[in-house]
Amino acid sequence: MRKMTLVRRSASRAVVLVVLVIVAGLLFTACRSSGTERITESPLLAQGESWSYVFPSAGTYEIRCSPHGGMLQTITVSGDGSVEAGVTAAQMQDSQFAPQQLEVTAGGSVVWTNRDATRHNVVVNRVVSAG
Numbered sequence: 334m335r336k337m338t339l340v341r342r343s344a345s346r347a348v349v350l351v352v353l354v355i356v357a358g359l360l361f362t363a364c365r366s367s368g369t370e371r372i373t374e375s376p377l378l379a380q381g382e383s384w385s386y387v388f389p390s391a392g393t394y395e396i397r398c399s400p401h402g403g404m405l406q407t408i409t410v411s412g413d414g415s416v417e418a419g420v421t422a423a424q425m426q427d428s429q430f431a432p433q434q435l436e437v438t439a440g441g442s443v444v445w446t447n448r449d450a451t452r453h454n455v456v457v458n459r460v461v462s463a464g
């Protein structure tokens with residue numbers, strides 16, 4: 334009886350270990366395929382205040398607001414900076430970035446203006462793909 338219990342206990346430990354290894358592997362894969370790299374962030378902006386950032390190189394950028402996890406914007410930057418790039422206006426309104434999708438030419442800048450009474454900020458993350 335005692336021996337049976339010991340065998341059963343070590344078998345369940347082995348199962349737990351295998352599950353942990355699988356979970357760790359999945360997490361590692363997920364982090365590699367959808368990682369982001371923090372580039373910069375603005376201070377908190379009061380109503381009417383603006384902040385701008387120049388996107389120097391092509392890629393996909395994820396814009397977030399530190400206090401509000403639901404505020405998201407995706408900016409796709411294309412080109413090599415050889416084409417004259419302009420300034421694109423974006424808003425922070427009703428606790429959302431507007432528009433939520435933006436396309437910008439490399440070397441161009443985005444100016445965000447907070448229209449809300451609530452303070453928001455701009456966190457610029459670059460999406461890093463696995464490879």
Ligand SMILES: [Cu+2]
Pocket residue numbers: 398399400401404428452453454
């Ligand atoms: Cu916000």
